Amino acid sequence: MAGAIPRATVARLPLYLQCLEGMHVGQRIVSSEQLGRMAGVNSAKVRKDLSHLGPHGTRGVGYDAEELRRLISQKLGRTGPSGVAIVGAGNLGQALAGYDGFDERGFRVAAIFDTDTTKIGESLNGILVEHIDEMADVVKDRNVSIGIITTPPEAAQEAADRLAAAGVRSILNFAPAVLRLPPGVEVRRVDLATELQILGYYQHVSS
Amino acid sequence: MAGAIPRATVARLPLYLQCLEGMHVGQRIVSSEQLGRMAGVNSAKVRKDLSHLGPHGTRGVGYDAEELRRLISQKLGRTGPSGVAIVGAGNLGQALAGYDGFDERGFRVAAIFDTDTTKIGESLNGILVEHIDEMADVVKDRNVSIGIITTPPEAAQEAADRLAAAGVRSILNFAPAVLRLPPGVEVRRVDLATELQILGYYQHVSS
DNA sequence: TAGATTGTTAATCGATTAACAATC
DNA sequence: TAGATTGTTAATCGATTAACAATC
Secondary structure (H helix, E strand, C coil): CCCCCCHHHHHHHHHHHHHHHCCCCCCCEECHHHHHHHHCCCHHHHHHHHHCCCCCCECCCEEEHHHHHHHHHHHCCCCCCEEEEEECCCHHHHHHHCCHHHHHCCEEEEEEEECCCCCCCCEECCEEEEEHHHHHHHHHHCCEEEEEECCCHHHHHHHHHHHHHCCCCEEEECCCCCCCCCCCCEEEECCHHHHHHHHHHHHHHHC | CCCCCCHHHHHHHHHHHHHHHCCCCCCCEECHHHHHHHHCCCHHHHHHHHHCCCCCCECCCEEEHHHHHHHHHHHCCCCCCEEEEEECCCHHHHHHHCCHHHHHCCEEEEEEEECCCCCCCCEECCEEEEEHHHHHHHHHHCCEEEEEECCCHHHHHHHHHHHHHCCCCEEEECCCCCCCCCCCCEEEECCHHHHHHHHHHHHHHHC
């Protein structure tokens, strides 16, 4: 690990990347002020964040947009496309299998697993639903490095255990469950109903 | 606004609520230690968080699980079911329309909007896809208080503007776009590809 | 040189957590 | 009373941001 980047900064890097990619093609140079405006972030914060990538701006001028993209992509470990496996072929799993945003940012859905035998063999967006027992082989053969859990909460821990056992070290968990995993496996949780509940609080206090 | 609760605490309240609801029915009393274990959170943090709801535990004993649920629900403004409108009837919008987790936590999907005339009139999970021009009326008639944006990024700002104009004060944005909204409208952003990119960083540094 | 913008410092703010007095 | 657990304090840590010297 060379020069750990603060978690808050890591979480903003993809946003900067997105802004840079949405930029007018002719614009070669971008300032922290401009990038901040695009990302909705204070310009001092932008400069501090970018300083973690090493000094690479030009004082009095700004940052080379192309170089910045390259540096951020590199830090995020995005060199080639990453293989993603989805566990849970329900509504959400199906939607994620067809989500364009993944392809666009270099993620390739390589497999979908379920335990429901009536679903196995079905094709979702050209990807076959396979039994969760096939996971170990599939992960190895198709070079899967990220798992996405979209099972019901009761099945989430087992899905996580199996992913970890198959060698997956990064898990995105959509199931409303708290997962226990060995150190070295990074988990991020996205709880859709929780997001709405949080919004509920602010609606409530501001009225 | 009575006694503002720190943002970090607000974000954890739904998690505590979830843990309480998943608890064994017979268990009436819960300690900060237990709740912390369930939620994956330090027990001191649990006590600090709960102290924002007013003192209501019993020293030497713990918290009354039922009272705790009631207090948290109240703080999150969850009294009756909240109406939700989804803008964007693509893959993700469809999946969210059928997402069981919303019902379970008191959110009712009351409408789905799109601009694509071929989609309008279609029924997703018993909910008709309507034209975005109907939004103002629908929001009023069906008591919608939360908007969910699942449009392509180019259409997200307009969707947000229309929701705000219709009187919606809470927006959950799944489109990879930075939204500008007037003060008083709370926005939360969920960017699915960004979550994967963040995971990429930690995969990268730990290897 | 004059103007502009970076990279960094330092002040401030907010969140975390160990420790413990209060108290059931 | 003895044991347990809350509620709060205070130390610490990490993130934000204004300010400005460095420098193109």
